[in-house]
Amino acid sequence: MTIQIKKKLEEEIKVLEYELKNDLPKELKKAAALGDLSENAEYQSAKQRQEILNAKLAHLRKRLAEIALINFDKLPTDRASYGSTLVLYDTQKGTEVTYKLVSVEESDHEQGLISTTSPIGKGLLNRQEGDTVKISTPGGVKEFEILKLTTIHDQPENAQ
Secondary structure (H helix, E strand, C coil), rough: HHHHHHHHHHHHHHHHHHHHHHHHHHHHHHHCCCCCCCHCCHHHHHHHHHEEEEEHHHHHHHHHHHCCCCCCCCCCCCCCCCCCEEEEEECCCCCEEEEEECCCCCCCCHEEEECCCHHHHHHHHHCCCCCCCCCCCCCCCEEEEEEEEEEEEHHHHHHC
């Protein structure tokens, strides 16, 4: 799992670095040639883009470093944590739903991949099979019963 995240982040970093080192300098040079920089919208726009890209690049590098520090051996074997798959019973709807707790980069609600930083993800962390949990979400309070918990340790080796 973290291998795919690392590859995705490294690819994003590569694209941003290319734009910062190749495309943006050309835009800045072209815009500077238009004259007075204080009233040059093209130049100001390029400079703002440069600042945004630098901030995003710093954020991606930080995330890459954080992900590299994940120690799978320290993740709990009996409670929900990163990489856990939970089968839940939605007490309000009377239906079952399956969620997998993942990082922000992997999250995809449509696929049942819930970020550990989302309201539902946070509410499920450190819970066990049989627990009933009430979670405040932007759409209101949701109540789930945890029917089945599969931690990252219970999954095949290639899941990591």
